Amino acid sequence: MKAKNDRPIQEITIGRIRASIWLNRRKTGMPWYNVTASRSYKDEKGDWQDSQSFNYSDLPCVGKVLEDAMSWIRDQSALDVHEVVPGHAMDEGMKAKAPSVGRKKRGSK
Numbered sequence: 001m002k003a004k005n006d007r008p009i010q011e012i013t014i015g016r017i018r019a020s021i022w023l024n025r026r027k028t029g030m031p032w033y034n035v036t037a038s039r040s041y042k043d044e045k046g047d048w049q050d051s052q053s054f055n056y057s058d059l060p061c062v063g064k065v066l067e068d069a070m071s072w073i074r075d076q077s078a079l080d081v082h083e084v085v086p087g088h089a090m091d092e093g094m095k096a097k098a099p100s101v102g103r104k105k106r107g108s109k
Helices: 055-081
Strands: 010-014 017-023 030-041 048-051
Touching: 010 055, 017 055, 030 055
Parallel strands: none
Antiparallel strands: 010 017, 017 030, 030 048
């Protein structure tokens, strides 16, 4: 059973499809986020359940809630005051380096 404070920081829902955004903290206190996607349905008894399995017709909504989750995390990360952590895909330090043009490798002719 989940603790009361073990709730997503944000949920994005379209119809039966939901993206839940979870806040985590590194040992240094810096935040990072995970996303889970689920589909709600009623079981035989009429009780609501969640599944991480999606029908073909669910996929456009799955894509949209995940895209919206990515945008929310990007916007939230811009507000977070934290240092750049090398190796984290959302850090500014992860910009791709342009290939060197016109330079030869050492030892090449």
